[in-house]
Amino acid sequence: MKIYRIAVIPGDGIGKEVVPAAMAVLDKAAQVDGSFQFEWATFPWGCNYYLETGKMMPDDGIEILKGYDQIFLGAVGMPALVPDHISLWGLLIKIRREMQQSINVRPAKLLQGLPSPLRNPNGFDFVVVRENSEGEYAESGGRIHSGQEEVAIQNAIFTRKGTERAMRYAFEMAKSRRQHVTSATKSNGLTYSMPFWDEVFAEVGRDYVEIGQVSNHIDALAAFLVMKPENFDVIVASNLFGDILTDLGGAIMGSIGIAPAANLNIERKYPSMFEPVHGSAPDIAGKGIANPLGQIWTGKMMLDFLGYPELGLKVLDAIEATLAQGIKTGDLGGTATLQDVTDAVLHHLQ
Ligand SMILES: NC(=O)C1=CN([C@@H]2O[C@H](COP(=O)(O)OP(=O)(O)OC[C@H]3O[C@@H](n4cnc5c(N)ncnc54)[C@H](O)[C@@H]3O)[C@@H](O)[C@H]2O)C=CC1
Ligand SMILES: CC(=O)C(=O)O
Ligand SMILES: [K+]
Ligand SMILES: [Mn+2]
Structure with a gap:
């Protein structure tokens, strides 16, 4: 029996609630498949750990x-207790960087059983490929002086290597989807980084002439996602734009x-x-809702990455069956608890 050893970091707030729920579903998925098992190792790293030790994770984390x-x-x-730039850079972003998880894949699509708040969702189905190692999220800059004289500088860093890597990943993904890539730019406002981003997009695009390619400014693109989301297939975006x-x-x-996500070390x-x-x-947090x-x-995306896409589809089907049954938490307008939803997904996953 194949064993996958997974490091689990529930983290803070609702992370501690949703992670065990998803682990139960993944264990069930492994059972349904029958050829592998998960072996989980849970680490208590996060803000409570920081409040006790002064670190978000140990030095050898x-x-x-x-x-x-x-x-x-x-x-x-x-x-409320730990500034966000300390907690995120001490754990989440540290792991993304040090493990060279340079690509963040984030799909969004109209789900069966879940009405979109949009009037015309038109069956949208797109994936954002977010550059995950640099861009606007760079520890480069500083703060000097104080009071009325205070100055803050935050640099954005775009390397050819990182930019090209994200774009190639997007074009490759589009090959097995609907053959279209949209690049999120803002070259009318950012005078160095985004003209560079556009040039690299055009260059990489020449290797993929069979794939449709368009650049949209990020402001218009945000509006299009509301007005005609069905127009998008793969969207490649810088770290901040992809986040938003x-x-x-x-x-x-x-x-x-x-919404699910995968931070990928594409070199494995x-x-x-x-x-x-x-x-x-x-x-x-802490209410079970x-x-x-x-x-x-997100667990389904891990199954895909481990090489079980059909099993991943079964998990997504179980999610949609749960929604179609009307078992929904408060954020979706329902009254179900986290446990109700998890039980329903487990029930539908056969
Ligand atoms: N990847 C990560 O670990 C991220 C961490 N954060 C951190 O999380 C903390 C809270 O940040 P916010 O800006 O409030 O964003 P958030 O995503 O935690 O919450 C935004 C809103 O969405 C709701 N929401 C989020 N996930 C939900 C779920 N699974 N079920 C039901 N409702 C849900 C929340 O109740 C809230 O009203 C901050 O410390 C922030 O830095 C924020 C975004 C990503
Ligand atoms: C930090 C954050 O908001 C994200 O990675 O999505
Ligand atoms: K998260
Ligand atoms: Mn975010």
Whole structure:
């Protein structure tokens, strides 16, 4: 029997609730398949750990994680007690960087059984390929002076290597989808990074003449996702633009609580990390009412990456069957608890 050793980091807030729910679904999926099992190792890293030790994870945390096949993470952040830039950069973004998880794949589509808040969702089905290692999220800059004289500088870093890597990944993905890539730009406002981004998109695009290719400014693109989301297939975006577009992707599905994501080390040299789009949702944490579907769909993406796409589809079918039954948490307008939804998914997964 094949064993997958998965490092689990529930993290903070609702991460602690949705992760065990998704683990139960993944264990059931493994049972349905019958050829493999998960062996979970849970690490209590996050903001409570920080409040006790002064660190979000131990100094050898990255080395520990390298010993596992993949990482399954919930969410990080306890903004009332730990500043967000400390908590996220000390754990989530640190893992993304040090494990060279350079691509963040975030699908969004109209689900069976879940009406979109859009009047005309037109069966939209797109994937955002978010550059995940650089761009606007760069530890480059500083703060000087204080009071009225204070200055803050935040640099964005775009390398040819990182930019090209994200774009090639997007074009390759489009080959097995609907043959179209949209690039999110803002070259009318950002005078260095985005003209460079556009040039690299045009260059890489020449290797994929059979794939449709369009650039949209990020502001217009955000509006198009609301007005005609069906026009998009693969969207390639920088780190910040991709971050914003994918909360929007969740919202037009029905809730950011269902949006999944995968931080991929595409070279498969280090573990990849599977964590949903949403954060730790402090406003609803600890009540048992968080939507576990984003974390469960994220688990489906881990199954895909491990080489079980048909099993992954069964998980997505079970999610849709649950929604079609009307078993929905409060973010989707329902009254079901996290446990009700998880039980229904487990029931439908046969
Ligand atoms: N990848 C990560 O670990 C992320 C962490 N964060 C962190 O999470 C904390 C809260 O950030 P926010 O900006 O409030 O974003 P958030 O995604 O945690 O929450 C935004 C809104 O969506 C709702 N929501 C999110 N997930 C839900 C779910 N599964 N079920 C039902 N409702 C859900 C929340 O209740 C809240 O009203 C901060 O510390 C932030 O830095 C934020 C985004 C991503
Ligand atoms: C940090 C964050 O919001 C994200 O990676 O989606
Ligand atoms: K998350
Ligand atoms: Mn985000």
